[in-house]
Amino acid sequence: MLRIHFTSHDLQNIRIARQPDPLWELICSVCRLETGQGPLDFGQWRRAAFDRLSRDSVAGRALRPLRGLIPASGYIPDFLTPPVTGGGLQECLDQVRRTPRTQLVHEMSRLAEARPVPNWTTTLDRPGSDTLKSLANALGIYFRALLEPYWPHIRTAVGNDVGLRSRTLLDGGTQALLEGLGPLARWNAPVLEVDYPTERDLHLEGRGLLLVPSYFCWRRPTALADPGLDPVLVYPVAKTPLTVVSGSDGGLERLLGRTRAAVLTAVADQSARTTSEVARAVGIALPSASYQIGVLRDGGLVASHRDGKYVLHAATALGIRLLGADAGRGELLPPRAGSLGR
Missing domain, CATH: 1.10.10.10 (Winged helix-like DNA-binding domain superfamily/Winged helix DNA-binding domain)
Structure with a gap:
């Protein structure tokens, strides 16, 4: 469980992202690609993605370094999801390219403690290295190949959720907004108790909270691992198959x-x-x-x-x-090819 602790100032500073964030959607989509989760929600997208990857060698190569940094579960480096600004893909990729070296060192060390990391990641934080730029380029290629064709549908689903949350806020205030996150979370003032895979406490300490509705987020919300970064809570929106x-x-x-x-x-x-x-x-x-x-x-x-x-x-x-879907049918995943630099 993730326990998010609010102060009175935090309750006055709850915001909702108005549109899907390209990199949060990308990171969550890689997790969905690597598993058979949500066959009704994501099955058709996965099949189309695997078909595209089998025909598009450039997209296939772009996925390799992402697989090395984005496990289906567990720790994912926060620099892959920089602060949500409402800007487009290019702005997000520019933020990734500008990641401070100290953040890269800290987060890649933490990832290495959790799982083996590809050899090419050792040059991510090296001054003068083009590895971080190459990684940002890979993110862009993946997005344009596997997410951009579906972006209008993703934007509509997120927009519907934003409209619902906005009406809830207008009708009932912040308490109604937080209570409306159930059953994914429970408002037990002044703490929001969130369904989460590990036990964590996040103290907002006056920074407020940004709610980020996401199409590819599935089953439970997610958040940044570093409590010192601007707090966000990414949660799944209703999807229409x-x-x-x-x-x-x-x-x-x-x-x-x-x-x-x-x-x-x-x-x-x-x-x-x-x-x-x-x-x-x-x-x-x-x-x-x-x-x-x-x-x-x-x-x-x-x-x-x-x-x-x-x-x-x-x-x-x-x-x-x-409904014409077999929820128990597993989907074959393409084999993991060698990562960038190996």
């Missing part, structure tokens, strides 16, 4: 009805969702979402369970098969 419904040529809608088919799709979109989240994703009233989920549950397509004060819903194996 349009290909699942459209792939049935309307058969699913004819079988279940348009609203019920959309509810089943929304439930299957993530590992677990609350009734309120489903209602927001589909754009229907809460009582209607509750009723439709109940019908789907009675039909064996949705399973529900209580987690604290929340009731979480997930698609069953039958529901997933009906």
Whole structure:
């Protein structure tokens, strides 16, 4: 669990990034590429990415050094996700190129303590070396090949979430905004308790908090490892797997009805969702979402369970098969080629 400690000043300085951050999306997407996680959310993107990598040797070479720095789980150097400014890809890459040498030394040493690092990384912090510039170029090539074609969809999903959070803030203030992060996080004033793979405490100490909605972030939020950097909390947004419904040529809608088919799709979109989240994703009233989920549950397509004060819903194996996706199917990953400089 990550415990984020607020002061009164921090509560007055909560911000929301208005658009997806290119490098946070990139880092999270590499993690999704390396695993079979989220077959409904990311399966089609992964298949298209592997196809592109098999045909595009330049993109394939760009991925190699990124794999050496971005494990599917565990520590990832913070310099790969510099401060979120709302600028475009080029601004983000320029920030990476300007990473201070002391930060590189510290973070690469920490990465080396956690896992073996490629030989080429030893020159990242060397004065006069072009390694950091080459790494930034690799980030740019990867982004343009594997993320840029999907950027309008990513931007729309993030924009929808920003609109939802903004309305929550306007209607209920910062308390409603923080409570609205459930079930990913729980507001237990003055501490935000976040679902996190390790035990950590982050004291904001008047710096405030930037919430960064992300398309490729999956299941639980993430944050910078260094507590001395500007605090951010990156969290997953609701994703609409349009290909699942459209792939049935309307058969699913004819079988279940348009609203019920959309509810089943929304439930299957993530590992677990609350009734309120489903209602927001589909754009229907809460009582209607509750009723439709109940019908789907009675039909064996949705399973529900209580987690604290929340009731979480997930698609069953039958529901997933009906959507035309096999959640248990593993996806073959391309072999790891040698890293840059080896």
